[in-house]
Amino acid sequence: MSAKELKKNNIIENALKLFSKKGFYNTTIPDIAKAMKMSVGNMYNYFASKEELAKYAIKYSTNILANQLKEINHKQISSKEKIFLFTKQYLENVKNSPEVIEYFLRVYLSNREVFAQGCEGFLCVSEFVTEVMILLDEGAQSGEFREQEFFTAFSMIMGCLGGFAFLSGEKVLDKDLIEYSNSISENIYRALKSDKA
Amino acid sequence: MSAKELKKNNIIENALKLFSKKGFYNTTIPDIAKAMKMSVGNMYNYFASKEELAKYAIKYSTNILANQLKEINHKQISSKEKIFLFTKQYLENVKNSPEVIEYFLRVYLSNREVFAQGCEGFLCVSEFVTEVMILLDEGAQSGEFREQEFFTAFSMIMGCLGGFAFLSGEKVLDKDLIEYSNSISENIYRALKSDKA
Amino acid sequence: MSAKELKKNNIIENALKLFSKKGFYNTTIPDIAKAMKMSVGNMYNYFASKEELAKYAIKYSTNILANQLKEINHKQISSKEKIFLFTKQYLENVKNSPEVIEYFLRVYLSNREVFAQGCEGFLCVSEFVTEVMILLDEGAQSGEFREQEFFTAFSMIMGCLGGFAFLSGEKVLDKDLIEYSNSISENIYRALKSDKA
Amino acid sequence: MSAKELKKNNIIENALKLFSKKGFYNTTIPDIAKAMKMSVGNMYNYFASKEELAKYAIKYSTNILANQLKEINHKQISSKEKIFLFTKQYLENVKNSPEVIEYFLRVYLSNREVFAQGCEGFLCVSEFVTEVMILLDEGAQSGEFREQEFFTAFSMIMGCLGGFAFLSGEKVLDKDLIEYSNSISENIYRALKSDKA
DNA sequence: TATGAATGAGAATTCATTCAT
DNA sequence: TATGAATGAATTCTCATTCAT
Numbered sequence: 001m002s003a004k005e006l007k008k009n010n011i012i013e014n015a016l017k018l019f020s021k022k023g024f025y026n027t028t029i030p031d032i033a034k035a036m037k038m039s040v041g042n043m044y045n046y047f048a049s050k051e052e053l054a055k056y057a058i059k060y061s062t063n064i065l066a067n068q069l070k071e072i073n074h075k076q077i078s079s080k081e082k083i084f085l086f087t088k089q090y091l092e093n094v095k096n097s098p099e100v101i102e103y104f105l106r107v108y109l110s111n112r113e114v115f116a117q118g119c120e121g122f123l124c125v126s127e128f129v130t131e132v133m134i135l136l137d138e139g140a141q142s143g144e145f146r147e148q149e150f151f152t153a154f155s156m157i158m159g160c161l162g163g164f165a166f167l168s169g170e171k172v173l174d175k176d177l178i179e180y181s182n183s184i185s186e187n188i189y190r191a192l193k194s195d196k197a
Numbered sequence: 198m199s200a201k202e203l204k205k206n207n208i209i210e211n212a213l214k215l216f217s218k219k220g221f222y223n224t225t226i227p228d229i230a231k232a233m234k235m236s237v238g239n240m241y242n243y244f245a246s247k248e249e250l251a252k253y254a255i256k257y258s259t260n261i262l263a264n265q266l267k268e269i270n271h272k273q274i275s276s277k278e279k280i281f282l283f284t285k286q287y288l289e290n291v292k293n294s295p296e297v298i299e300y301f302l303r304v305y306l307s308n309r310e311v312f313a314q315g316c317e318g319f320l321c322v323s324e325f326v327t328e329v330m331i332l333l334d335e336g337a338q339s340g341e342f343r344e345q346e347f348f349t350a351f352s353m354i355m356g357c358l359g360g361f362a363f364l365s366g367e368k369v370l371d372k373d374l375i376e377y378s379n380s381i382s383e384n385i386y387r388a389l390k391s392d393k394a
Numbered sequence: 395m396s397a398k399e400l401k402k403n404n405i406i407e408n409a410l411k412l413f414s415k416k417g418f419y420n421t422t423i424p425d426i427a428k429a430m431k432m433s434v435g436n437m438y439n440y441f442a443s444k445e446e447l448a449k450y451a452i453k454y455s456t457n458i459l460a461n462q463l464k465e466i467n468h469k470q471i472s473s474k475e476k477i478f479l480f481t482k483q484y485l486e487n488v489k490n491s492p493e494v495i496e497y498f499l500r501v502y503l504s505n506r507e508v509f510a511q512g513c514e515g516f517l518c519v520s521e522f523v524t525e526v527m528i529l530l531d532e533g534a535q536s537g538e539f540r541e542q543e544f545f546t547a548f549s550m551i552m553g554c555l556g557g558f559a560f561l562s563g564e565k566v567l568d569k570d571l572i573e574y575s576n577s578i579s580e581n582i583y584r585a586l587k588s589d590k591a
Numbered sequence: 592m593s594a595k596e597l598k599k600n601n602i603i604e605n606a607l608k609l610f611s612k613k614g615f616y617n618t619t620i621p622d623i624a625k626a627m628k629m630s631v632g633n634m635y636n637y638f639a640s641k642e643e644l645a646k647y648a649i650k651y652s653t654n655i656l657a658n659q660l661k662e663i664n665h666k667q668i669s670s671k672e673k674i675f676l677f678t679k680q681y682l683e684n685v686k687n688s689p690e691v692i693e694y695f696l697r698v699y700l701s702n703r704e705v706f707a708q709g710c711e712g713f714l715c716v717s718e719f720v721t722e723v724m725i726l727l728d729e730g731a732q733s734g735e736f737r738e739q740e741f742f743t744a745f746s747m748i749m750g751c752l753g754g755f756a757f758l759s760g761e762k763v764l765d766k767d768l769i770e771y772s773n774s775i776s777e778n779i780y781r782a783l784k785s786d787k788a
Numbered sequence: 789t790a791t792g793a794a795t796g797a798g799a800a801t802t803c804a805t806t807c808a809t
Numbered sequence: 810t811a812t813g814a815a816t817g818a819a820t821t822c823t824c825a826t827t828c829a830t
């Protein structure tokens with residue numbers, strides 16, 4: 001990876017943190033530049049606009065999630081175990097790299113106008129969506145999961161996890177995040193599993 | 198209700214629509230004034246600031262949801278039926294009054310800074326949260342639902358519904374929203390129900 | 395004329411002076427606001443953009459020239475006298491209201507990109523062009539002027555006058571502008587007149 | 592000519608094209624560097640500033656015109672024929688090397704501030720002005736032209752030609768440029784010629 | 789109550805120029 | 810000579826809020 005590529009990634013990481021903490025519109029380019037100890041003008045040598053940076057950031061953060069899930073999908077374990085593993089992983093992200101999850105929830109989902117051009121459909125998050133699809137398809141094929149439409153299952157899994165991430169951000173939970181892992185997995189698994197499983 | 202109160206409500210409804218469609222930061226006071234056919238200055242006779250208006254709007258829209266759920270909670274039906282009814286109702290909202298749901302998802306959840314002072318905890322949405330609590334408590338007491346912590350159940354229900362509302366907004370669903378009602382209810386119910394139920 | 399209209403005109407006049415003196419790109423909105431003793435933001439309550447202001451300015455200044463020439467055209471005098479009168483008038487403008495002429499020469503003619511949308515063809519200067527056309531047509535019909543294509547005659551008249559206005563701006567002339575009036579008129583008239591005249 | 596001199600000329604030619612097409616302020620040093628397939632920094636090894644480059648460009652383009660006119664002046668033909676020849680030559684330039692003419696009209700004449708220091712008076716275009724002077728003086732001495740002040744005659748010739756070049760740039764002419772050559776020459780010649788001629 | 793002109797701080801973005809390599 | 814990352818001041822435009830009427 002070239003020095004320029006490395007710096008681009010570095011900017012993305014800083015932007016990710018700031019965007020997720022303060023929101024897209026409350027994060028200014030000078031904010032990001034300051035975090036980078038870089039001049040404002042130089043930022044534009046790396047990204048043509050704040051929007052472009054936001055689009056790179058969603059791809060970057062989604063890739064992290066996609067890779068984690070892909071690794072889980074590759075394991076020789078039951079779909080139930082995959083659900084439990086992914087849930088745990090997700091909550092650990094919320095705990096340790098909250099910006100990755102929060103960016104998705106608070107920036108990507110809420111600022112459609114920013115991602116309208118260039119991220120149509122699921123274009124910028126497709127790698128992750130694909131892995132969820134694989135998880136669900138394999139579960140259904142093995143008979144572990146009920147047959148159901150993708151979107152209802154998808155919104156169950158991600159809504160459940162995303163909703164909990166929000167609660168965590170609201171600081172209303174009294175226990176450590178990870179302790180909720182089994183309960184949440186259980187909810188998701190029960191919703192998905194076939195009656196014979 | 199006084200004439201002033203009526204006008205306030207009218208402003209809130211217009212603001213709700215604009216905020217949910219364009220986001221908090223892309224909706225200007227002149228935008229809202231224009232929708233109201235009212236002068237900018239006069240707006241400030243009703244609300245002290247844009248933020249205050251946003252806070253009134255979250256209370257207003259949450260009340261609609263709370264009242265709907267309260268009515269369902271009062272019915273003499275099983276908890277399962279309540280889940281199915283609420284889900285249907287929610288999806289009908291998404292279809293017919295999208296601003297109520299979208300405001301919650303795209304403005305309230307994503308712009309923490311706006312609601313930081315005055316809506317701490319669940320202050321501005323407490324009526325609705327309370328009704329969900331009642332739904333869950335009664336289900337647990339009757340033995341229909343498993344015992345589980347409130348927050349895991351809450352985030353499952355609302356995440357599931359909210360997630361689907363997002364998908365609907367993304368225009369990726371090919372069927373009419375209402376047709377998904379049973380599948381979604383089924384997922385939620387299965388996640389909640391006790392093994393004996 | 396409403397107070398707002400009056401103020402708009404006042405802004406146009408100030409902009410005209412600044413644009414013509416310093417050029418379009420070296421005149422900033424704060425410059426114009428300062429000349430108006432008005433805040434920058436308020437400027438935008440009158441004109442949506444710097445470009446829009448520049449377009450209003452060309453119409454405003456062209457109208458002045460058009461009205462002067464129209465008055466001359468209405469007189470019951472020979473075409474030769476009209477040429478002499480118009481030339482004198484034009485040079486008096488250069489001397490007393492240089493911004494009107496300079497704006498045309500230094501802003502309108504040179505910054506095509508600014509006037510590209512909205513002033514296509516001669517849209518923003520058509521009233522003046524029309525009067526020149528009338529002057530030439532009537533001279534040709536009365537037999538005073540040779541028959542010739544409009545554009546060759548037009549560019550001769552306006553090039554001759556505009557060129558001299560430039561020289562005046564360059565401060566290379568040693569006599570008072572008005573003293574050149576007859577020589578210039580003579581040149582223009584000789585170029586136009588028919589051999590029998 | 593040294594390799595460095597050659598490259599300088601090459602830069603000037605590219606700058607001439609870009610400046611005349613997009614204007615001085617809309618042409619950036621990176622634009623010119625890109626056209627040269629050269630780095631931005633290296634540009635500054637050849638020209639100390641954008642303004643200096645613009646000054647070299649006016650000298651370069653004026654020299655082209657000056658040399659053309661000088662050659663015509665050296666011919667053993669009547670002044671009338673010289674006028675006709677120069678006009679034709681000028682229009683051919685407009686057609687085939689528009690940048691040379693447009694640079695003069697759209698950059699040099701309109702951005703006084705750029706050429707203020709270093710091109711005072713006619714310093715940067717003096718070679719060309721001198722040749723026009725020679726053309727006029729010889730015509731007057733031979734009795735072909737009327738006696739008249741240099742500046743009135745100069746603005747007639749160059750205004751007439753420049754004005755037509757502008758019209759050509761505006762794309763309002765329906766015939767090929769060269770076809771207007773005789774009419775324009777005729778206008779200029781009639782304006783200048785003595786009554787006995 | 790109602791109007792809308794006025795304010796001014798702050799946003800994103802641009803670009804001539806420099807300089808370490 | 811050549812590169813292109815880095816600087817930072819400057820520019821246009823926006824908008825919540827105020828206030829005289």
